[in-house]
Amino acid sequence: MVRCRFEMDPQFSVAEPEVIVRADSKNIDIQDLIAYIEQYQNQLSSAKILPVKTNDQLIMLKAEAIILADIQQSTLLIYTVDGIFATSETLVHFAKRVDNINFIQISKHAYINLDHLLSLSDSFSGNMTATLSQNMKTDVSRKYVKSLMQHLGIK
Template identity: 50%
Template sequence: MHQRFEQHSEIPSTDPLVIIQAADQAGQVTALQDYLDHFQVRQPGIIPIKTPDRLVMVKTTTIILAEVQAATLMVYTVDGVVETRETLRHLVERLGSPDFVQVSKHSVLNLDHLLSLEDSFSGNMTAALTNQLKTAVSRKYVKLLMQRLGI
């Protein structure tokens, strides 16, 4: 990746204009755009998760995996499991961190808790996570996961 600074007095330094030039919008370009989208957005250290009977405060660094089972979102942490009716999409938006990667239509994992990946059948993979958790990585999401891992 190359970079260059051009000074333009009409563009304020508090709101710079970033232009990305490449042959196509893939690979590092997409990762860079994601990074820029989240630049200066304060990542929450703790997020509240509403359960049927209370509001649980969860440290985002302790979240290993979030997975939809039936109509319930299971949030697996290093301390246990929190069940909620929140949608997976809404949780990912609230997390707002590039460390959380969608690996199937029904699950998102935290890269900080990913231990290994194994080939599975039909182009799918299996992700081994901390706390002896495993989840399937759909072949539709394998490419995105590899990009996030820098592979």
């Protein structure tokens, strides 16, 4: 049985709670508790708002609404559940700003949000095709297939 006690520490902001787990041993209950806390933490980070500058406005996008970020020529297209937004931001800079465990690079020119990944199918030359929310499809280059599979927990 795991007993929990919650205390407020006035040194910490309510917006950024710190959780400390203390136990005599790391049994299955403690491991489950730690996994739950990590899952909660990931949900908090996925609620991140990302400002994106287009040609004529600054748009606030929720990271969880972003399906795909793809460079086409010199324009970064950000595909969301609400539409497509074009920006001159680089893919590398976008990836650093999104900083979310659910986003993974799948090619030299694209990142996807794994929360919107519906399926993967074999394509030509060792590549794969990712089917995403909103009936979107994009190529996963063979260079990134292994890391994607590892990220998904598949060997």
